Amino acid sequence: MNSEVTDNQTVLISQYYPVGIISQLMPEQAVAAAAAATMKPRRRRRKNKENEGGGDGLLMRKRKLSEEQLSLLENSFGSEHKLEAERKDRLAAELGLDPRQVAVWFQNRRARWKSKRLDEEYSKLKSEHETTVVEKCRLETELLKLKEQLHEAKKEIQRLSERWDGIMSNSPSSCLSMETMEPPFLGEFEIGGLENFFYPPETNYVHGFEWDNLYYI
DNA sequence: TTGGACAGACACTTACATCA
DNA sequence: ATGATGTAAGTGTCTGTCCA
Numbered sequence: 530m531n532s533e534v535t536d537n538q539t540v541l542i543s544q545y546y547p548v549g550i551i552s553q554l555m556p557e558q559a560v561a562a563a564a565a566a567t568m569k570p571r572r573r574r575r576k577n578k579e580n581e582g583g584g585d586g587l588l589m590r591k592r593k594l595s596e597e598q599l600s601l602l603e604n605s606f607g608s609e610h611k612l613e614a615e616r617k618d619r620l621a622a623e624l625g626l627d628p629r630q631v632a633v634w635f636q637n638r639r640a641r642w643k644s645k646r647l648d649e650e651y652s653k654l655k656s657e658h659e660t661t662v663v664e665k666c667r668l669e670t671e672l673l674k675l676k677e678q679l680h681e682a683k684k685e686i687q688r689l690s691e692r693w694d695g696i697m698s699n700s701p702s703s704c705l706s707m708e709t710m711e712p713p714f715l716g717e718f719e720i721g722g723l724e725n726f727f728y729p730p731e732t733n734y735v736h737g738f739e740w741d742n743l744y745y746i
Numbered sequence: 747t748t749g750g751a752c753a754g755a756c757a758c759t760t761a762c763a764t765c766a
Numbered sequence: 767a768t769g770a771t772g773t774a775a776g777t778g779t780c781t782g783t784c785c786a
Binding site for chain 1: 753755758762763
Binding site for chain 3: 592593594629630633634636637641
């Protein structure tokens with residue numbers, strides 16, 4: 530290389546060779562390239578025009594890997610996502626590629642794999658969330674129904690209680706004995722007679738509900 | 747122990763190839 | 767012709783390792 534190398538050519542060349550190699554070939558340009566690399570904002574990559582800068586158009590053109598190369602790379606990735614130096618060199622030799630290309634391929638493949646995995650996790654979580662929302666709706670509806678039933682039950686208790694008090698206060702000396710009286714109609718709550726109705730079970734727990742909670746809704 | 751060189755990984759980006 | 771998409775490769779940064 531000589532001093533006629535332009536900045537543009539330096540940029541182009543730097544795209545295809547590591548800085549270490551450039552520094553051996555043209556130390557001054559390497560310093561400039563290294564300085565440029567630390568600048569912000571990012572240096573825009575030059576558009577790659579065929580034959581520009583006297584370069585070989587085919588060399589500059591982005592190469593697509595062959596089916597065979599991809600197949601071998603995929604197999605290798607399938608067995609291990611990480612790429613040790615030794616395996617990289619072996620693969621590169623086997624595929625006729627630059628070790629750097631193999632490293633880049635693994636880098637990109639890991640990125641694609643991670644992206645796909647994140648998509649799948651997102652879909653799974655979304656599905657679980659939707660299922661949970663539906664279940665929540667169902668439980669809320671059930672809760673409303675139960676509250677309604679409880680309200681009706683309280684009204685019935687109140688009605689029966691008033692009727693009972695009326696009977697007791699109107700005929701304290703009635704000749705009717707308790708034994709002869711018809712028990713009040715308890716409808717669907719007639720479970721085990723009046724005593725059981727007014728006094729919750731000792732465990733205070735029936736079918737997942739606390740009696741205490743039922744009375745204080 | 748420390749600091750610099752270096753390599754590898756990763757996120758982000760760019761540019762090219764391909765296809766609908 | 768053109769916009770969308772996939773992908774090879776560039777860039778910046780961080781981290782771990784080695785060695786003087």
